[in-house]
Structures are given as structure tokens and as C-alpha cells.
Amino acid sequence: MTTQVAARAGSARNSAEINRLGETHLAGGVVSLNRKVDPALVFVRARGCRLWDAEGREYLDYHAAFAPHLLGHNDPGINAAVARAMEDGWSLMGAGTTPWEVELARLLREAVPNLERVQITNTGSEATAHAIRLARAHTGREDLLLTLGGYNGWHNEVARAVMPSLEQVGPRVSPGEYRWLPLSAGIPAASRRSLHLVNFNDLDSVEYVLRRHEVACVLTEPVLQNIGIVKPQPGYLEGLRALCDRYGAVLVFDEVKTGFRSALGGYQSVCGVKPDLSVFGKALANGYPLGAIGGKRELMELFAAAEASKRVLIAGTYNAHPFTCAAAIATLERLMAEHGAVYKQLEARTARLCAGLEETFNARGVKAAVSRNGSAFCAYFMDHEPRDWHDILAHHDFELDRRLRLAVIERGIYQFPMPCKQGSVSAAHGDAEIDRTLEATAEVLKGLVNREQ
Template sequence: MKKGVNFEPWVRSAGGAVVTDLARSRRLQARLHELVPGGAHTYARGSDQYPEDMAPVLVRGRGARVWDADGNSYVEYGSGLRSVTLGHAHPPVVEAVRACLADGVNFSRPTALELAAAEDFLALVPGADMVKFAKNGSDTTTAAVRLARAATGRDLVAVCRDQPFFSTDDWFVGTVPMNAGVPSVTRQLTVGFGYNDLPSLAEVLDRHHGKVAAVVLEPATALREPEPGFLAGVRSLCDQHGAVLVFDEMITGFRWAAGGGQALYGVTPDLSCWGKGMGNGFPIAALAGRRELMELGGLATARPRAFLLSTTHGAESVGLTAFRAVARVYRETDPVAVMERRGARLADLVNGVAHELGVADHVAAVGRPSCLVFTTSDARGVPSQAFRTLFLAGLLRGGVLGQSFVVSAAHTDDQLDQTASAVHSALVTYRRALEAGSTEGLVAGPPVAPALRSHASPRQRPAAPP
């Protein structure tokens, strides 16, 4: 155990298991680092996103609770990188998937399930005429860009620079700090504009007149809603300049509304990209859009065909069955309303504790209730990774796991109360650090760091032995 980290049990009035040790998780994480670059298959899941030696390795989840390899239980936020809206192992989804397994899951021809899933999807997204399924969101956003380029004969792509992530592929990764290996010529094909800033988009389209194939953005984010007229203005500018409008609905889909931001805000894109919540954690993604664009990757076009999406596992039965079960839950109930209520109560609880302890100017739960994040700033009010690390450590000790406060519809009032108790304990320590002007001695090791940074430091690990 490193100096400065206290794993002594903490008794909470709200109940729940106390995190006492992570010895087995640490051993498993070390082995993961030997076999998997970064120790995880998604950078946002990496151990560098958690305090040193405090990254639990999980073994199961149910509802809004997860368990690690050491037997500790946590109230989980972030909800599978926002992919879980109904809760882990949601019974109707699991039962549907279990029933489909006996019939086989991958074949050499389309299945009737593919048609049924397409009908279900297009009923939720009435602005789209056609859909093609895939396994991850990056494939769909890249397919949308390729399709836009094929339709327009142009090369440039305009992306919203205020939004953090659109694809693992070169056309986007070339714009982030972690871009080693992306050719410079590829980087030059993506340009940026500001969210809620129509003049910046107009300037980009004017400066690159007739060269922009697609305008790509999320219709909204956790912290920023579209100002009145913004999305309609983007739609109009795309029409004026002949650019294809692409909405990334990975997060907004099934979390803002079943039909995503386009349904909520009433602006229809030419193409939209989906994933995450549409399978409640099962791997399923989709590209949807106008027929005349989508058919460029089909058989009803005389034009040169675009390689749209063609994947062995894109339409396997498990993902499509999970999606159909999720779609049914959304038709018959209102998970978004539940998430909004739970998130609003959680924000009230967290912010109430912060006010009580006099640290509300430094720690706050903010954003759309169904997609809350938290702020962590130092004594000067500047966002701080060191103070974020301290807060995360306090949450973990109190049985709360998450880099955000993103809820699912499975979170209960008791779990929100447990979270408030963990926040209270964490903020008592946080206040001490603010008074001292430093987190030194209160948390071990270097601080957490942005997932897509250019170098491994400040969380660089020793090289594995040959």
C-alpha cells in the first residue's frame, strides 16, 4: 500500500459495502498491462483514468451496481461509457438474447431478424429512410464521411471542435493530440468549427467553398444544449453549400430521447450515426439516413458505388436481438424520463453536500440530468487533475465508481443516497486539500490524465520485461 492512501473501512449511514482492499484487482491490472496495450481495450477505461492502484477490475454487474475481483461492490456511474441506459443485465434484454442463442447467431445470408430490426429502428427515427447496422460507432461515422465524400465529390470534413470524439479512424484521430501514425495529408482534410457558433461554420464553408463534403456534430452534449436556431442554422448552411449534415447520436440517442437529438430538437440530418444505448451495452451500432445517399452503397444506383459498411458481425443475431428488446422497452415505458428524474435528484444531493461543506465553487454536478458530469477545481478555481484524482479516490473508498455521474434508469434512491454519503466523505478531505492549497499526502501517485494525450506521462509505466 502506498503512503497517503487510506483503505480503512468507512461506515456510511446509507449502507452498502465498504471498499477495503483492491489487491487482486491490482494484480489483474498489472497482468492486463503486460498483455493489452494501455491495460484496457478503451482508453477511457484505462487505469490512468483512476487514482494510482485504485482501478478496480470488474467481474459482474446488475442494475446500477457492479462488483470487482476483490468482492467489493460499487454504485456505478458512467454506465458502460454511457451505453447502458436500462441497467446492467436488464432482464428483458438478457432473456431475449438468451432465447436467440439456440437458433445460431451468424449466417451466410440476411435473416428475418435483420428486417425486423431495421423496421424497429426506422420507426424510432422517422427522418431516416434506410439503416445499416454495425458493431461500433466509429465504423458508422467513418462510413458517413465516406458516403458524403462519394455523394459530393469533395474531400474536406468539418467537425465540431468543441466536442471530444467522433471516430477512431484517421479522418478524426488526426485532429486530437494522440495522433501519431496519422499522415499529415490526412490531418489537413478535417477542419473545425464551434458549437453554437454559426458564424464560425459559415466562415469555414466560405473559406473552403465547394470543398466541404460533410458537417459532423453531436446535436447536444452533457454541458451544452443547442441555442435557439443553431441546429436549424446548421441545416440551412449545409443546404446552401451542398454539404451533407451528419449527426453523431451515439450519446444523445436513447439518452436524450429514443429518437435522439433530431427527434428532440426537430432538425433532421442527412445521415445519423448511432450506438451505445441502442443495445444497453450489447455491441450494436447503426448508420441511418436519406435513401438517395444510403443507396450509393447499395444496388439501386448507376453511380460509382461507395463502400458503405460490410462487416462479418454487423448483423449477427445477439446485437440485433438486444436492440429490439431495448426498442420495446422504450416503446412501452419511458426510461429517459426516469434517468432525468434520477439525475436531477443526484445533482441536488451532490450540490447540496458541496454547499454544506463550503466547496460548491470547486465541486459540482452539472449538465443534462441524464448525462451528468462533475467539476473539480483547485483553490484558485482552476480545473485540476490532481483535485479530480482526490475526489475520485474518495468516491471509490465510499463504494462509488465512475468518472462522471451519468445515471441509468436502474439507479435507485438508496443508491443515490449512498452516493451522497460517499461525496460527503470525499469532500471533507477535498476541503482540507483546498485549505492546504495542495493534494500532497492525501492521494498516492501522479494524477489522472486526459485519455487522448500525446504522451503516456504523467502515468507512464515501466516497460514490461522482455
């Protein structure tokens, strides 16, 4: 192991040793237990589209740390912008505004025209929490309508099981709602009572809930990207907009994953539906920790309401830290450069990868539909792109998905080793890397399919 950080991690030299130390000192052995997976690789270095583990093995990375690295890992241009912020006499001022946060807000509004005002947080979870609070303050209502198969952060209001089994969630109901399965212990009953869960692409169920309950907001990813890539059917997002207008609920698009990965203007610029509020994170700062919330002025200005009883609190010592703002500014500038040239390249490479994967699966007689949204993709082993989580549960070959992921990892292609997790292509993936990925997939598939026959 060669990196300075690794050298400083005591005498640990290899993955097994570092994992052992983790089990000794960290609750659960790793930070964020959703990162605890098998194989328990320990990555110590990253650059562009490549990762290296503690043993020096190289991997092409399609996990991208759950998607933020749109320009690739450790991008020299983004790092240079952060270094400049250091040289420019950075400090976490904690009083008044800063040039970094003002410039970031300006660029965000330029990129996503629906954002009449913005605020800045450290994470996507904070941004969704603020969106819910704004919606409740605005409507005077408490209930929330969320989507089965969506993820919107770790806090009490939204932490429900993302991939429940059929036994847990029960058969499809429409119109109707599902029991909320908490993703965590310690969630109070009041939070559970206020949440209503319906299937994606099911407007009848949305209306069913809106009719019966005082719903403050409908909060959804516009494309479900925590169960792969599940796209809205034609008219679904427009229907959500119309129902929110009819029943007086705030429409919130969680663009933490889709924002800046689907397109510069977020998925809302692709579908043409205007939410009242939008939240962002991940790719916005290319891996530096930053979230944002923005939307209609009348909602956003509640953060600064003159009347104290109407004012919505937003606070956080590290909000709009100059380093993370500098990273986001540099990321947005790059994404905007040359009329979005980065997006053209990302689209073309990801489309080639997806077409190549489909061809590879077809050639081996494996039923597959590779779903793509911009530079995000997921291969489903079923004969159509899914419309919701029940569709995936009913038709996807989870076992083949799991075995294929493990087999390509052994060949140096890193995809998160859990079925239905999104793959992410970065601007650092070139044609040669796409070719290598396709070749490795074809090789391992031969072995997997032969073994099955």
C-alpha cells in the same frame, strides 16, 4: 474472486495479480488504452447499477462503460432475448437478410422518424466512417468539419485530441479554425489536410470554414458528451442546419452517446433539428456491441446504387449479428413500452441527483454547475454551464474534480477517474442509490474542502 471467467484466468486471484498478467500478455496491459486509469481496479462482475471488483468490493456505477448501460448491467430481459435468439436456431447467415436485422431496422425507424433508411454496424466508429463516406460520395467533396471537444471514433478521419491543453490548442479563435492535434500516430497527411476543427456553439467559425473549403459534411455530437455535457446554445443546431443547406454540406449528428440516452428519438427529437444522417451505438443495445447509421433515403440508398462507380461499400462479417440485434430489439421494445415510462423515471432520478449534487456543493461554498442531458450528467466546478472546451479550460477546477472522483471511488461510488467525464444514470438506479451517492459526496467533500481551507 468468484466468477467462472476469473477462475479460468489461470491462477490469478486478485486485482494486482490480474493487472500483472495483463502487463505480461497485453500490449499496454489493458484492452483499449483509454481504459488504463488509476486506480487500476479489476471489475469481475456487474448487475443492475452495481459492479464488483476482484476483491469482492461493491461499487455503485455511474461510468456505465462509457455510457451504453441505460437499463443497467447484465439486464435479465435483454439477456433472455439473446438466449432466445440462440434457441431460435441463430447463425451468422452471411447470405441474404435475417428477421433480426429487419425487425431492428423497423424499430429504429419507428423510434427515430428522421431515419428513412438504416444500416447496421458493430460500433459507433464504423457508423461515423460510413457517414463520412456517404457524404463524400454524395457531394463529390472531401473535407470534413468537426467540433473541438467532440469524439467521433478512432479512425484516421476523426481521431483528434478531445481534451487538448490550452498550450496545445491555442487561445480561442473566432471566426477561424484550430490546428488538428492527432489522437494517434500513423494518421496520414491527407486525412489531416481534409479535417477542419471549430469550436462548438460557434456558427461564425462554421461559416468561415464552409466559405473557404469544399466541405462534404459537418459532423458533430449535438451535445458534446465526451467533455462532460456541453449543450448547444439556442439557435446553434438550427444554424448548423441552415449553413449546411446554404453551402451544400451534409449535416451528420453523431448520436452515439446522445441517442436513446437523451430520448427515444435521440437528441434530434429534443431539439427538433433534422440532420441528413445520424449515427448511433452504445445505449442502442444496452452494452452489446452494435452501431447504426440512418437518414435521408437519397443518401442511404448510395449503399445500393445501381451504378458501381456511385456505390458506397458497407461490409462486415459480423454486421447485424443475431445476438446483438436481439439485444437491440429488446432494448428498444423496453424503451418504447408504456409510452416511454423508462424515460420519465430516468429523467426524474437524474434530475434529483443533479439538484442534490448542486445543493451539496453550494452548502460547502464550492462553485459548481451540474450539467444534465437526459440521464447523462457532469459536475463542473465553475459558476456556469460551459459553452465549449475553451470555457472549461478557463474556468473549471480540474484538480477538485479529479480528487472528488478518487475520493468517492474509495466510498464505493464509481465515476471514471478523469475530470470532465460524463456520468450515466441507469434505469436500475433507484432513489436509495441516489441518496447513497449524495451522502457519500457530501462526506468526502467535507474532507476535501476542509483540507483546502
